[in-house]
Amino acid sequence: MKISVLQENLHKALGRVGRNISAKPQLPALLNILIETIDGRLCITSTNLDTTERVFIGAKIEEEGAVCIPARTLIDLVSSLKQGNIEIVSEKEKIIIKASGVKATLPGTLVDEFPKTASPAGQKEIRLEKESVLDALNLVVFSAAGDTSRPLLSGVKVSAEEGLMTFAATDGYRLCVKTITVDKDVHFSNVIPARVFSEVVKIAQEEKDEKDIVISLSSDGQALFRIGDTELLSRAIDGEYPVYQKIIPKNHTSTAVFDTEELLSAVRSASIFARDNANIIKLHVEKNASSVSSNSPQAGEGTIDVAAEVDGEGGDIAYNSRFLVDYLSHISSDRVVFEMTGSLNPGVFRIPEDDSYLSVIMPVRVQG
Amino acid sequence: MDLNKTWKAVLAELELSVSKATFQTHFGQTSLISLENGVATIGFPNPLMRGLVENRYYSLVKSVLDHNTKQNTSLVFIVMPKKQVLLDRDAGPLFSQENQNSGNQTLDILRRLHVRPESTFDNFAVSTTNQMAYAAATAVAKNIGSAYNPLFFYGGVGVGKTHLMHAVANTLILKKHNAKIVYCMGEEFLNEIVEAIQTKTSAQFKKKYRSAELLMVDDVQFIAGKQTAQEEFFHTFNAVLREGGQVILTSDRPPGEISKLEDRLRSRFEGGLIVDISPPNFELRVAIVNIKSLAAGLTIPSDASQMIAANITDTRAIEGFIKKLRAATNDGKEAITIDLVTTTVGTKGKTAGIIQKPTKRVSGTDVLEAVGSYFDIKTATLKGTKRDRPIARPRQVVMYLCKTELGLTLEDIGGLLGGRDHTTVIHGVDTITTELSTNQQLREAVSGIKIRLWAQ
Numbered sequence: 001m002k003i004s005v006l007q008e009n010l011h012k013a014l015g016r017v018g019r020n021i022s023a024k025p026q027l028p029a030l031l032n033i034l035i036e037t038i039d040g041r042l043c044i045t046s047t048n049l050d051t052t053e054r055v056f057i058g059a060k061i062e063e064e065g066a067v068c069i070p071a072r073t074l075i076d077l078v079s080s081l082k083q084g085n086i087e088i089v090s091e092k093e094k095i096i097i098k099a100s101g102v103k104a105t106l107p108g109t110l111v112d113e114f115p116k117t118a119s120p121a122g123q124k125e126i127r128l129e130k131e132s133v134l135d136a137l138n139l140v141v142f143s144a145a146g147d148t149s150r151p152l153l154s155g156v157k158v159s160a161e162e163g164l165m166t167f168a169a170t171d172g173y174r175l176c177v178k179t180i181t182v183d184k185d186v187h188f189s190n191v192i193p194a195r196v197f198s199e200v201v202k203i204a205q206e207e208k209d210e211k212d213i214v215i216s217l218s219s220d221g222q223a224l225f226r227i228g229d230t231e232l233l234s235r236a237i238d239g240e241y242p243v244y245q246k247i248i249p250k251n252h253t254s255t256a257v258f259d260t261e262e263l264l265s266a267v268r269s270a271s272i273f274a275r276d277n278a279n280i281i282k283l284h285v286e287k288n289a290s291s292v293s294s295n296s297p298q299a300g301e302g303t304i305d306v307a308a309e310v311d312g313e314g315g316d317i318a319y320n321s322r323f324l325v326d327y328l329s330h331i332s333s334d335r336v337v338f339e340m341t342g343s344l345n346p347g348v349f350r351i352p353e354d355d356s357y358l359s360v361i362m363p364v365r366v367q368g
Numbered sequence: 369m370d371l372n373k374t375w376k377a378v379l380a381e382l383e384l385s386v387s388k389a390t391f392q393t394h395f396g397q398t399s400l401i402s403l404e405n406g407v408a409t410i411g412f413p414n415p416l417m418r419g420l421v422e423n424r425y426y427s428l429v430k431s432v433l434d435h436n437t438k439q440n441t442s443l444v445f446i447v448m449p450k451k452q453v454l455l456d457r458d459a460g461p462l463f464s465q466e467n468q469n470s471g472n473q474t475l476d477i478l479r480r481l482h483v484r485p486e487s488t489f490d491n492f493a494v495s496t497t498n499q500m501a502y503a504a505a506t507a508v509a510k511n512i513g514s515a516y517n518p519l520f521f522y523g524g525v526g527v528g529k530t531h532l533m534h535a536v537a538n539t540l541i542l543k544k545h546n547a548k549i550v551y552c553m554g555e556e557f558l559n560e561i562v563e564a565i566q567t568k569t570s571a572q573f574k575k576k577y578r579s580a581e582l583l584m585v586d587d588v589q590f591i592a593g594k595q596t597a598q599e600e601f602f603h604t605f606n607a608v609l610r611e612g613g614q615v616i617l618t619s620d621r622p623p624g625e626i627s628k629l630e631d632r633l634r635s636r637f638e639g640g641l642i643v644d645i646s647p648p649n650f651e652l653r654v655a656i657v658n659i660k661s662l663a664a665g666l667t668i669p670s671d672a673s674q675m676i677a678a679n680i681t682d683t684r685a686i687e688g689f690i691k692k693l694r695a696a697t698n699d700g701k702e703a704i705t706i707d708l709v710t711t712t713v714g715t716k717g718k719t720a721g722i723i724q725k726p727t728k729r730v731s732g733t734d735v736l737e738a739v740g741s742y743f744d745i746k747t748a749t750l751k752g753t754k755r756d757r758p759i760a761r762p763r764q765v766v767m768y769l770c771k772t773e774l775g776l777t778l779e780d781i782g783g784l785l786g787g788r789d790h791t792t793v794i795h796g797v798d799t800i801t802t803e804l805s806t807n808q809q810l811r812e813a814v815s816g817i818k819i820r821l822w823a824q
Contacts, residue, residue, distance in 0.1 A: 026393040027420075049416050112423065115416040152454045172460015220415060220447040235414050239452030242459045346462060362462045 001035075001065025001090045005042055005057065007083050007099065013055040014075045016203065016230060017046035020053040021071050029113040033074055035088065036066035036111075045117055046071065051196055052117045056229040067095050068109040077104055117233065123216040123224075126186050128165070130213045130227065134204050136167045136178040137197050139357055142326050144194035145171035155191035157241040168244050169194060174323050174361040175244055188215075191237040192223055203227050248360055249348055252339035254312030256285045257352065260336045263292070264328040266304040270294040271321035273302045280364050281321045285314035285340065294321070317343045318364040327359050374436060375400035381432045386425075394421050401448060408433055408441045411448030418445045477541055481549050487534035491659050495652035498528055501643040505532040508614060509539040512582060516641035518605070518615035522622050523645035526683035529618040532645075533584050536616060540582055550580040554590035558597045565596075574600075578607035581614065588617045588637075593628035602633055615640075653677035653686065660690045666697065672709040679713050689713075730821050732770050732784045738821045739766045742813065751786035764796035765814060771797045773818070 017033060025031055026049055034045040042059040045052065067090045077097065078086070087098040090108060097104045137156075145153035156169045163184040168177045204213060207228045214226040217236070225232040270281045270292040277296035284291045290308040295301030317340055328336065333351040340347040349359040378400070383391045394417065401409040410429070412418040421429070422445050433441050456463040478485045489509070494502045507515040521529040533551075540547045552560070564573035577583065583604070591597040608615055619626060622644070623637035648656060654670075654677040661668045668676070680686050689712070696712055697704055740747045743762040750763050763785060770776045770784065771793070778790035785793075803810050 026389075047416060049414060052416070116419040116423075117416060150454055150458065151452045153459065170460070170462060172462055175462060221449050222415065235449060237452055238449045239454065242454055242456060242463055247462050360462065362460075 001037065001067055001088070002063035003037065003042060003059045003061050003089075004085050004087045005059040007078065007081050007086050009057040009059075010042075010044075010086060011078050011081075013044045013057050014071075014078055016055055016206070017044050017053045018071060018075050019199065019202070020046045020048060020051055022048040025049075027113075027115075029068070029109060029115070031071055032068045032109050032114060033071045034066065034068050034111065034114045034117075037061050037064045045114075047115055047117055049115065050193070050234060051199070052233040053199070054117070054231040054233070056231075065090060066111045068111045068114050069095055069106055070109070073106055077106075123218055126160075126188065126215045128182060128186075128213045128215065130204055130211055132180045133213050134201060136165075136180050137201050139178045139330055140167040140169045140176045141194050141197045141201070142169075142330055143171060143174050143176040143359070144169035151237055152191055152239050152241055154195075155193050155237040155241075156197055157191050157244070158188055159190075160186045160188040168241075170242070170244055172362075173320070174327070174359060175247065176327070176359045177244065177248070177357070179356045188217075190217065190223060191239065191241050193234060193237060196223075196225070196232060196234040199232055200225050200227070203230050203232065247346070248358070249339070249341060249346060251341070252312075252348065253341045254285055254310065254314050254339070256290060256311075256314070256338045256340075257309040258290075258306060258336050258338060260328055260331060260334055262306055263336065264325065266292040266306045267321050267324045267328065269304050270302055271325070273299045274321055275299060278364075279321045280318050280366060281324070282316055282318050282366075283324075283338075284316050285310055285338070287314065290314075315340065315343055317347055318366045319347075319361060320364055323361050327361070331357075371400045371403060374403065374433075377436050378429070378432050381436070382425075382429065385428060385432070393417075394425065397450065399448065401446070403437065403441070406439055406441050407444055408437075409444045409446060411446055413447070413449050415447050418447055421445065478538070481537070481541075482551050483537040483541065483549065484530075484534045485538065486663070487531045488538045489535045491663065492528065492531055492535060493648075493652055493655035493659055495649060495655065497646040497649055497652060498532075501528070501532055501645045504641055504643050505536055508616065509536045512540060513612045513614045517609060518617055518637060518640035520623065520637050520640055520642045521616070521618045521645055522620060522642070524620065524647055526685070527645040527647055528683065529645055530586055533586065533616050533618060536614075537582060537584060547582065548580050549582045549584070550577055551584040552586070554585055554587045557585060557601065558591055558594055561597050561600050574604075577604045579611070580608055581611075582616070583608045583613060584616045586618050587620070589619045589621065589626045589629075592626045598630045598633055602630070602636070605633070605636060647681065648683060650677055653681070653683070656683055656686055657690070660687055661693075664690050664694050666690065666694055666704060668693075668704050668709075669706065672704055672706045675706060675709050675713070730774060732774060732776055732780065734821060735766055735769045735774065735817075736784065738817050739769070742817050742820065751784075753786070764800050765810075765817065767793045767796035768800035769814070769817065769821075772801075773821075 014033065021031065021033075030048060036043050036045070037059075038056070040061060041056045042061070043054055043056050045054045047053070067088070081099045081102060084100055089096045089098070093108050095106045095108045097106065141156055144156055148154045150172070153171055156167055159166050160182055163181055163186075164179050165182045165186065165188065166177060166179045168175065170176070200213070204210070204227050207230070210228040212227075216224045216226075218224070221236050221238055223234055223236045267281060271279060271294060273296055274281050274294040275296070276298045277294070281292055281294040284293065285308065287310045289305075290310060291303050291305045293301065293303035327349055331351060333354070335352050337350045337352050338347060339350070343363060344365060346360045346362050349361065351357055375398075379395055379398075382395055386394070397413040397417075398421075399411045401411045403409075412421065426443060430441065430443055433443070475485055489502075489506060492502060501521055504516055504519055508517075508519050521532060523529055537549050537551065540549065560573060564570045585601075591601055605615060617637065622642055623629060623634045626634070654673050657668065657673040657676050661673070676686065676689060680689055693704060693709070693712055696708060736747050736750060739745075739762050740750055743758075745759060745762055749759055750766060752759075766785060767781050770781045771778070776784070778793045781793045782788040782790050800810070800814075804814065
């Protein structure tokens, strides 16, 4: 293989695929990055077996081929180079990298050792508007389970029917559901790992000029996301996602409308006193007397008044402050509507005059 | 051949050939999906693993598999991700408490009021024996306090008095969450008065009962003969009615027959609607069996449910029997067949052998002949005048069977047995009934005769 590529292009591509390399991979070969020539372009690939990320960049190709280079060395080397042309030449097992005034020789790994990662071919592609998908993912992905002990909950349930695409994520304590409009002929129902979506969000934010996200599904359960020249290939989680619709409370006895910023800062302040007490804070809802409070024997106690328009009898409800902070810091609305029924039933957070997004959070049962 | 076993053996051998890490990564999540005509299909969690193993270990896997199966196999590698299963109770507190959201609030209220949420009009089977009571109860549920007040149900055990009463309460709660409903047993009412007097909380007691929108007293006959209780009940009754509240009472007999019931109470009870609920007939019992089995999540074929209804007359016993069936079928996982029902009914001790096909007609003469042939006695002897025990006992069995199974009148039975007096027949039936519960031999004899009689 013999190619020339611009440092800035290669640097950006390596930075992106580098995120996908796990620190302790299952196979030594996964510590490498695969660079190959495909259809006159350079394809840079990394994989951790679960997720494969590929970035296509333009390059001057003098001789086709593929090389497998230790990721860490390559990324560090390229980032230290000045902008301009980089030449990559493979000579038997060695890879020679030349740039202005720099010549490096790296030991290559056998390309065959690297898992074959062909994109699923011939699948129907779904083209979605990037901005709205990004918006939905931002509002939903954070509430998926972080650990993989319950694999289904570590994913985001995406379903599209009759022009509406719904994203739902829950870790069993809170649930976020966001609906966006899509083309009528889009049909979709899969659980996609939240990690993959986090990466999709990062890529989508970096690719400012791209308008679309393309999704295609293969018959063997692989989902491919394409944003511009970057592809993310991952397995969909196979299984029945819990029926989250049934846990969304149908009615409530009280509502309170808060200023988002004010409530967030009140929760943050109150949580100072909750550090030793499993982050439990108490939300007190009462006409003209709503507050957020917390206490623990070590840290003392604090009560922060918050302004709220309360309708109904109100009451006390205890929450893990982390869940409230997560939710409140992800929404962009100035105001937030909180609906509750007693201190033990899940409370619902909504955006005023917006039915497309809601969050259900399970309160903490506290003694006394 | 057991695929799992084979694959385990193969894996064990592979584990020896490669390093531990390699084995874990490459083969940890694999499975042997099929092995037919020398083609082994092996499943992998993702395409990357499949590719890796196919490239590197095809020959190794093949040789190990060939060695294990003693045939020349070719391998097919496919991607077969493990299907994830997540039960609601494992999904976290949001999901495990799901029913709290909709019906739960109502459930809580019902529990607090001691109203049984499962007793509703929907699962009450109606037939000629309880049609009137059902109509009255639904009318009262629609117009609390104005339709029939008080509503008085009486009847034997397990006829559905309490069920109807609770159904009214359930309907009211659904309409009005904060309805004031007071439900108690006659005896509880009594105890509460005693307690109120002892602890000097009569005011609270009065407030609780007299402010009720719906006052339901089960087995009201228990307050009869207790002077203070009757007096307090009288005032409560008047107060509730005056405020437009509804009173529903149940008893085992009509107010006129409750002894030691004060006249003023009796006249008030009789001022409303008094409805008699008779024991359920066969058709109604079949319907009850079906409703109860549905609630227990069992599917009982119609011949089996008829068999149950024919053998068990008490509704509570039916409920118990269905619980027993549920246990016998491993929580409903196994199918319920008529044979299973037959054997389960058969192990019920007292009802042992009261097995009958509800269809076949049997006459008194048939019984006479069957008993005669069972005990090896001529029918003429049974009809005759001899009263030796070896003859008298079978004669009583005839009386018992004719009475309990055929429902013949005492006179008819007496006539059948050579013109015996009806009191003799009563004595015979009673003797056998009592003896059946203790005498195993007699039970066997009776069930043996019944099998002969009703065997097809």
